[in-house]
Amino acid sequence: MRTTIWALLGLGVVLPQALASDTLSTSGFSLCMQDSEIEVQKLDVSYTKSTQEVVFDVAGTNSKEQNVTATLTVTAYGSQVYSKTFNPCGTEVHVAELCPVPSGHFSASGSMAVPDEYASQIPSIAFSIPDLDGQAKLTLTSNGKDVACVESELSNGKSTDVKGVAWATAGIAAGALALSGLSALGSAGSTGAPSSSPSAGDVVGWFGSVATNGMLSVSHPTIYKSFTKNFAWSTGLIPWSSMQNSIDAFRKATGGNTTHESYIYLSGLSTASSSNGTSSKRSLDLVSRAANLIARSSSNSSSSDLTDCGSVSVNSFKCYSEELSIPSANIFMTVLLVFAIVVAVVVVGILLLKVILELWALYGNFPKKLTEFRKDYWGIMARTITNMILILYGIWVMYCVYQLRNGDSWAAKLLAAVTLSVFTALLAFFAWRIIYLARKYKKAEGDTTGLYENKETWRKYSLFYDNYKKDLWWLFVPVIVYALAKGCIIAGAEGHGMVQTIGQLAVECCMLALLLWNRPYATKSSMGIHMTIQIVRVLSIACVLVFVEELGLSQTTKTVTGIVLIVVQSALSGVLAILIAVNAIIVCIRENPHAKKLREAENANKDLDDLTPLDARESLLIDHPPKRDFTEMSKFNFNAPYEPYRDHPVNRSNSTGSNDRLVYADYGVAHGRSQSPESRSSLEGRKPTAPGYGMAY
Incomplete structure (x- = not known):
């Protein structure tokens, strides 16, 4: 492989090079042939740069004693970088344990030197780039016939799927939520004041877009798919073992099949992989399931591979969720329970705020602008929950449609249908109500400024249009339709990467054209932020089109595109974090301009x-x-x-x-x-x- 290609792969890698090790090693294994005479149960291969040696350790069982020839092949980003055929009985690479392969159980280990002509083709970036896309394949041949084949992913121990990044993104969203709360307190009692931007909805919506890019049925490069997992929390995919076990019990009681779709099965599979077929210490049930899995998989797959998730035809939601330790059949119920927990936290938080305000009013000098928060407890709660539904509506549509298509529990399907119907009906009611009021104001006053100036109307409905100009209040309707279309396309066309990508690209382009044509946002800052987010969304989907298998692009091209996507999306996420911090400072030190103008107008009227x-x-x-x-x-x-x-x-x-x-x-x-x-x-x-x-x- 050319050094220039490897240099391209290093674009955007920001991990410190000093922390890189000089070893490449295998991670798990899978069988690459059926009905093999030699059953491999263990394969560990590592390459050390400093010594230029490949060290291997293999174990398994053999039906009969036989002489074999071994071939070790290493590929990276779709290209073969090393291949070596050796006879375990030869002088160059002599492995006594495999000369010949004994009948019954066997194990062997050894090492071989890699010539300079091959070692020089592996650049230093291969030891530091996260989620290295490489494979090691060992084939055993006897009398010209393949008797065993096993392959494993190569890794340098680094990945873009980092828990710290997930916590950081969650912190950014929490900061945006806190800023929205401060802005609401600052403009309490006033009407027509646009909310601060970026809001919590903007941040969560953007993070959700990154996560759903990793769920599309395309051949993602490993580095990019791992990166998208950092944002999975924004779509409600939060693994929690107790919750998953409860969902499994619920599904089993309502017609679900938990034999292969359960948290215990998934955990047993992972444990069997990490222990190379040995038992787990968690529970006897887990041990038996893992053992049964290995027995069933020995002829055509390994214990490290639940499904062939590298195949485009495989359910992408399934692979994505299982890599997060969430069974695919539990996806909808997981999101529903997470949403219920968040709603409960919001209700308790608002109730706690009310108690604090009541105590403040009794024993302190209570500010008049917070009177609304004291009196409108139920209204604030209802508007907050409605706002959450509005922000996450596209995600709800996607998961509900997925459950209706692929769910195995009749109760879970019923919940998905009810949830989708209720949330859609709720948003449709608010849309109808706002349109009705707009027509009423226009008929009585000649325009629709009453939506922004009538205090009661603003308090109830402004969460739908507070960021838009007065003559473009209606834009929230296309935004709801946009979210509905995205969710239906992603879940409805699952398994068809080309349809998903082109359909989503068309929807994103239509939204971008609508924003460019109307320029609807009330402030220049909101305009710039939302336009930038939408442009990056369009470019991201255009890049995902490179991953579509039907186009037949090389793995190197896909990996380079994935790294470019990581750089662009990380940069935008960082910019949003900076803007949130700047807005927080502004909110704390500057008076709300709308409140100032309103006070001046009231003083003028009194005079x-x-x-x-x-x-x-x-x-x-x-x-x-x-x-x-x-x-x-x-x-x-x-x-x-x-x-x-x-x-x-x-x-x-x-x-x-x-x-x-x-x-x-x-x-x-x-x-x-x-x-x-x-x-x-x-x-x-x-x-x-x-x-x-x-x-x-």
């Missing part, structure tokens, strides 16, 4: 109520209020409290063709502008009215 001709206080320099405000005021005559202007005698005289009329212009103040001396004199004879009913004459 206008006390204006008199002798004390105008430069009212003509004050900005005019919105046209619709004094248009409403113009319907009244200020000679008497709230008396309709149309009933005034002067107004009725207009129908006779007289030019005498009241002209109401600035702030509802009536001025005599008639050219008739009589009308002017009638105005001059009026007396001042009481403050609060208009300006005195």
Whole structure:
């Protein structure tokens, strides 16, 4: 393999090179032929760079004594980098234990030197790049016939699937959630203020996009698929042994088959692999299942491989979840229980907040802007849960459709159908309600600004459109449809990587075009963040298209593309984390601009109520209020409290063709502008009215 190709594979690798070891070793094994005469039960192969030696350790059983020839082949990223055929009875590589292979149980170990011409083709990056895509294959031949074949993945001990990264991403989401809470406290009691960006929904939505990229039915490079597992928590895939055992019991009681789809079976398989077929110490049940598995798998597969997850035809959800120690049949119930736990935590948290506020009100100086949080406990809880459903709706659709297609428990299928129906109906109701109110405001006032200015409407429904401009409030409807389409495509076209990828790419491009055409977000920061996220989503799916098996691209190309994806997606995640920190600082040190503007407007209105001709206080320099405000005021005559202007005698005289009329212009103040001396004199004879009913004459 050319050194330039290996150099490309090193792009984006940020792990410290000083921590790299100089050893490549096998990890588990699988049989690559059926009905083999020699049954291999153990294979350990390692290569040390400093000594340029391959050390092997193999064990198994043989039906009869026979002479064999061994061939060891090493491949990396789809290309063969080393191949060696040797006779265990020869002088170059002599293995006494295999000369000949004895009948019954056997074990052998040995080493062989790798010539410089082969060792020089393995660059240093192979010992440091995570999730090395390499395989070692050992074939035993007797009398020109293959009698055994076993292969194993090569590893340098490094992976992009790191628990610390998963915790870091969860911390970023928690920071965004805390920032959203601070922003809500800062704008409490005000209307029309857009939420801070990036919000918790933006962060979780982005992390969910990365995770679902790893679930598509394509031939992912190992390095990228491992990377996506760091974000699996954002889709609800959180492994928990007690929960999985409970789900298994529930499925078994409702028609599910737990023989091969259970946490015990999956754990027993993993234990059998790690111990090379020995028993586990967990429980007798686990031991028996592992032993039965090995017995069933000895003819066509190894104990280290539950399913052929390297095959494109295999269920990608299945492989992805099982690598996270979650049986594929438990996926939906796992997500449902995790969601229920989160909802319970939210309910308890809001209740605790209410208790704190009540104690504060009783024994401290309670701020007025937090009064809404005291009075609207149930409303806050309902809106929070609705917001969670809105954020995770695409994930819910995906898992519900998957359960309906592949589930084996009738109760779990029923729960999936009910969950999908209820959540869809809930969002459809809110969409209908907001559209109804928008039409009502437009009919009464000429526009839909009431969605942003009416306090009660804003409090109930703003979570759907608070980030959008006033004339683009409706964009939340295409966003819901977008989430529905993505979930249906990913789960509905499972097993068909080309359909999944092209369908998802079409949906992402449509959303990007909609954002570019309307530019709907209220602030420039929100516009930039959401546009960047959507562009990266489109580019990510375009890169995933490289992984589609039907295109027949080389493994090297796929790996390079996977590394580029890791770099881009990691960079965007880091930028979001930085923006969250910056916004937190801004929220803490700067007054909410909307609240400031609202306070200034209220002060100006109070001053206008006390204006008199002798004390105008430069009212003509004050900005005019919105046209619709004094248009409403113009319907009244200020000679008497709230008396309709149309009933005034002067107004009725207009129908006779007289030019005498009241002209109401600035702030509802009536001025005599008639050219008739009589009308002017009638105005001059009026007396001042009481403050609060208009300006005195």
